[in-house]
Amino acid sequence: MEILAFIIIVLAVIGMQSLIFGKLAFKNLIYKCExxxxxxxxxxxxxxxxxxxxxxxxxxxxxKANIYTSRWLDFAGARSVVNQESRYAxxxxxxxxxxxxxxxxxxxxxxxxxxxxxTSTLVSGDLLSFRTNSMPxxxxxxxxxxxxxxxxxxxxxxxxxLQGERxxxxxxxxDPFIVSGAREYTPRDPMNRIHWRATAKEGRLxxxxxxxxxxxxxxxxxxxxxxxxxxxxxxDKELVxxxxxxxxxxFDSSLMSGAPVRFATNGxxxxxxxxxxxxxxxxxxEHVSMLMEILAKLELKRVKDFQDFxxxxxxxxxxxxxxxxxxxxxxAICEHVRELERLDNRISILLLKEPEGAKVPEDxxxxxxxxxxxxxxxxxx
Amino acid sequence: MHExxxxxxxxxxxxxxxxxxIYPAVITVRALxxxxxxxxxxxxxxxxxxxxxxxxxxxxxxxxxxxxxRLASGKVAEFILDKHATALFxxxxxxxxxALVPAAIxxxxxxxxxxxxxxxxxxxxxxxxxxxxxxxxxxxxxILNRTKLYGGIITIAISTAICSFSDIRLNFIxxxxxxxxxxxxxxxxxxxxxxxxxxxxxxxxxxKDIRKFNIFSVLTLxxxxxxxxxxxxxxxxxxxxxxxxxxxxxxxxLRALEFLFSRAPETDGIIGQAQPPQLPDLGDExxxxxxxxxxxxxxxxxxFIYLIYKALPVILRAVRxxxxxxxxxxxNILRSTDKVEPEEEDYNDEVVEIKPVKNSAGKRKKxxxxxxxxxxxLKKITNPAAKVRYIYGMILDVLNAAGIGVARSDTPGExxxxxxxxxxxxxxxxxxxxxxxxxxxxxxAKEMDQxxxxxxxxxxxxxxxxxxxx
Numbered sequence: 087m088e089i090l091a092f093i094i095i096v097l098a099v100i101g102m103q104s105l106i107f108g109k110l111a112f113k114n115l116i117y118k119c120e121x122x123x124x125x126x127x128x129x130x131x132x133x134x135x136x137x138x139x140x141x142x143x144x145x146x147x148x149x150k151a152n153i154y155t156s157r158w159l160d161f162a163g164a165r166s167v168v169n170q171e172s173r174y175a176x177x178x179x180x181x182x183x184x185x186x187x188x189x190x191x192x193x194x195x196x197x198x199x200x201x202x203x204x205t206s207t208l209v210s211g212d213l214l215s216f217r218t219n220s221m222p223x224x225x226x227x228x229x230x231x232x233x234x235x236x237x238x239x240x241x242x243x244x245x246x247x248l249q250g251e252r253x254x255x256x257x258x259x260x261d262p263f264i265v266s267g268a269r270e271y272t273p274r275d276p277m278n279r280i281h282w283r284a285t286a287k288e289g290r291l292x293x294x295x296x297x298x299x300x301x302x303x304x305x306x307x308x309x310x311x312x313x314x315x316x317x318x319x320x321x322d323k324e325l326v327x328x329x330x331x332x333x334x335x336x337f338d339s340s341l342m343s344g345a346p347v348r349f350a351t352n353g354x355x356x357x358x359x360x361x362x363x364x365x366x367x368x369x370x371x372e373h374v375s376m377l378m379e380i381l382a383k384l385e386l387k388r389v390k391d392f393q394d395f396x397x398x399x400x401x402x403x404x405x406x407x408x409x410x411x412x413x414x415x416x417x418a419i420c421e422h423v424r425e426l427e428r429l430d431n432r433i434s435i436l437l438l439k440e441p442e443g444a445k446v447p448e449d450x451x452x453x454x455x456x457x458x459x460x461x462x463x464x465x466x467x
Numbered sequence: 468m469h470e471x472x473x474x475x476x477x478x479x480x481x482x483x484x485x486x487x488x489i490y491p492a493v494i495t496v497r498a499l500x501x502x503x504x505x506x507x508x509x510x511x512x513x514x515x516x517x518x519x520x521x522x523x524x525x526x527x528x529x530x531x532x533x534x535x536x537r538l539a540s541g542k543v544a545e546f547i548l549d550k551h552a553t554a555l556f557x558x559x560x561x562x563x564x565x566a567l568v569p570a571a572i573x574x575x576x577x578x579x580x581x582x583x584x585x586x587x588x589x590x591x592x593x594x595x596x597x598x599x600x601x602x603x604x605x606x607x608x609x610i611l612n613r614t615k616l617y618g619g620i621i622t623i624a625i626s627t628a629i630c631s632f633s634d635i636r637l638n639f640i641x642x643x644x645x646x647x648x649x650x651x652x653x654x655x656x657x658x659x660x661x662x663x664x665x666x667x668x669x670x671x672x673x674x675k676d677i678r679k680f681n682i683f684s685v686l687t688l689x690x691x692x693x694x695x696x697x698x699x700x701x702x703x704x705x706x707x708x709x710x711x712x713x714x715x716x717x718x719x720x721l722r723a724l725e726f727l728f729s730r731a732p733e734t735d736g737i738i739g740q741a742q743p744p745q746l747p748d749l750g751d752e753x754x755x756x757x758x759x760x761x762x763x764x765x766x767x768x769x770x771f772i773y774l775i776y777k778a779l780p781v782i783l784r785a786v787r788x789x790x791x792x793x794x795x796x797x798x799n800i801l802r803s804t805d806k807v808e809p810e811e812e813d814y815n816d817e818v819v820e821i822k823p824v825k826n827s828a829g830k831r832k833k834x835x836x837x838x839x840x841x842x843x844x845l846k847k848i849t850n851p852a853a854k855v856r857y858i859y860g861m862i863l864d865v866l867n868a869a870g871i872g873v874a875r876s877d878t879p880g881e882x883x884x885x886x887x888x889x890x891x892x893x894x895x896x897x898x899x900x901x902x903x904x905x906x907x908x909x910x911x912a913k914e915m916d917q918x919x920x921x922x923x924x925x926x927x928x929x930x931x932x933x934x935x936x937x
Contacts, residue, residue: 088638088640089623089624089627089639089640089643090624091696092640092643092644092647092692092696093620093624093643095692095695095696096647096692098695099688099691099692099695103688139821140821141821145680145684147677147680147681147684148659148662148663148677148680148681150662150663161813162813162814163813164813165813176663178663178673178674178677179677180674180676180677180680180681182680184820184821184822185818185819185820185821186818186819186820186821187816187817187818187819188816188817188819189814189815189816189817190814190815190816190817191813191814192813192814209662211658211662213651213655213658213681213684213685213688214651214654214655214658214685215654215655215657215658215659215661215662218662
């Protein structure tokens with residue numbers, strides 16, 4: 087009889103705990119998942135913060151949170167599985183009564199893009215796993231990963247150098263400050279600003295007076311095609327990705343200098359299917375952030391052939407500094423560039439790979455990506 | 468290394484569960500055939516054989532054993548075993564054949580009890596040894612799976628029924644306990660493995676904290692089961708203790724009265740001398756007035772429940788501390804040979820206790836009432852330093868009432884930070900309080916105003932929060 091009573095009680099206890107944990111596991115259980123920042127650059131390390139709160143007396147003996155995100159956010163190590171473009175990570179918790187756990191995952195941003203974690207799935211159950219419940223939770227975490235910024239002035243060399251001629255090192259983007267005369271020294275001025283010639287001439291201490299250059303605006307054009315006859319998707323993605331990084335670096339540089347900048351490309355973004363990118367011209371942090379976001383969302387597929395794109399651009403820009411980032415150069419492209427130059431635009435071309443056998447025009451500012459980024463090119467007169 | 472330890476520990480637990488239903492079956496048959504259960508010696512022998520089988524199999528059966536690899540590569544082995552000539556197979560075969568050794572030993576030991584007894588004991592020894600060996604081959608949730616659990620329950624039930632009908636005095640409740648607790652642990656750990664590693668065996672294993680907490684929870688569940696099973700006995704036990712304590716107390720009290728009255732001086736000429744009070748007939752312990760018994764039992768139950776409610780958290784804390792000390796002691800002994808696992812590197816956790824929010828209207832009203840009393844007390848204080856300390860105490864009461872947990876060990880700075888995290892600013896009063904409390908400084912009028920203003924702000928903000936619909 088004792089055995090029978092024991093069996094009945096065991097079954098009753100197992101049943102009760104299954105019912106209690108099954109029904110109440112998710113009650114007063116709050117789950118949040120968010121990134122530590124809203125924006126980051128490629129290569130940055132940020133945090134993915136999960137917060138789980140158990141606001142009740144009943145503990146949660148085990149809780150699994152399934153996180154689905156992009157494979158280009160590297161975190162969770164051995165706790166994640168990568169499948170094509172997705173990453174699936176499992177986060178496990180045990181929560182005692184009235185306990186909150188804040189978990190910070192180290193995340194490395196591998197690639198540009200806009201990443202969302204829309205929902206997460208919570209799984210819990212009773213002690214003996216007779217009953218397992220799952221519940222989807224809206225997360226709504228978004229992260230914008232901008233392209234990394236590179237020191238493009240270091241890595242691009244004038245094409246003339248490759249042809250063995252004497253080079254004149256030019257900065258791709260001019261220094262923003264020029265000296266616009268001298269003025270009398272005040273106690274607030276640092277000693278290294280003293281203009282000695284003006285001082286000798288005037289007979290009293292004089293300092294340099296700086297001013298911004300009166301600048302032309304800057305237009306960055308990116309050719310999303312990696313070869314001339316490329317239909318739809320980009321073939322050499324790595325090269326074009328580098329071109330995107332260069333564009334990002336130019337925007338970053340223009341932000342520091344305060345120059346108005348715009349962006350144009352024969353590609354499109356993920357939320358603007360079929361429409362080429364041609365932004366307004368503006369300066370300032372907000373505008374540059376908007377341009378960075380466009381770069382983050384850029385898809386590697388062309389909408390229009392680049393020479394047709396240049397033809398389309400001809401009427402739209404005048405009296406601008408233009409930087410064209412492209413993987414290749416053709417005669418047709420060069421013709422369109424000359425046409426743009428006739429409209430008082432000053433054009434620099436950044437070639438992402440050395441031209442193969444093609445004759446490089448001598449009347450253009452062409453810089454090519456150096457294969458050896460550690461070489462230092464001295465300025466020569 | 469810890470993963471190996473966990474695997475072996477779970478396998479040993481599962482094996483114990485299997486033992487807990489095989490052994491009752493064996494001793495039932497032994498009792499039926501030979502009118503003896505074998506006693507402690509047979510229990511010891513059976514457990515040793517099963518354990519030995521498991522450890523020998525674990526130690527000897529290996530894929531990369533140098534000895535068996537050489538043996539397997541021999542021409543004789545290749546001729547006899549063909550494609551099975553591997554170190555793993557050969558080592559397994561040897562261990563299985565070695566089962567004849569314990570069988571022979573058992574037969575020799577029991578030969579004086581007759582050939583049938585010797586044969587029975589040899590077969591029993593073989594069974595226990597082979598079960599131990601076979602445990603090496605499966606995972607812990609294969610050693611004790613649901614089929615075996617149900618089979619075990621049926622086996623114990625049948626054994627109990629047979630013993631009951633045959634008038635054999637054997638109680639298998641202890642084995643039922645073992646089977647229950649081991650199967651609960653095994654199913655719990657297998658369950659969480661299945662959930663966390665389902666379809667993703669390449670993933671890192673389940674966290675140690677989850678395993679430990681789950682095993683603790685399962686043991687607590689089993690404890691609750693035992694409590695329910697023996698509830699009547701436990702309550703009767705405590706009631707008897709209380710009954711005896713109260714009874715003896717009453718008897719002592721009345722004896723004391725009797726003693727005092729017997730010492731009173733005699734009075735002349737008074738008719739009908741007062742008699743000392745007699746001890747009431749409380750009855751002996753075996754028979755009581757049923758009405759009095761019912762009333763007493765009712766009182767004792769109420770007192771018992773109240774004492775449990777108050778004493779249980781304290782007892783549990785003390786027991787937990789004691790266990791922690793013993794565990795630390797054991798770990799310190801073992802730590803010289805064990806390596807500590809590295810901390811998690813993929814993430815870090817911050818664990819915070821959340822105080823339960825007391826949001827009932829009755830409790831809010833109570834805390835507001837307490838604050839009104841405190842305000843009246845504040846008006847009576849004239850000493851500025853005492854007033855600042857009183858105000859600070861009131862603010863702490865308000866913070867506690869709002870669910871912002873203020874611990875005794877918290878410094879004023881920590882309390883200020885906790886309040887700040889809930890958007891309540893008490894920096895002003897904290898500075899003044901620290902000067903008064905630790906610097907023995909007398910606050911000036913400006914600081915007093917600052918303190919009172921801070922109190923008003925805190926109270927106003929929290930009363931607004933209380934008035935918000937929940």
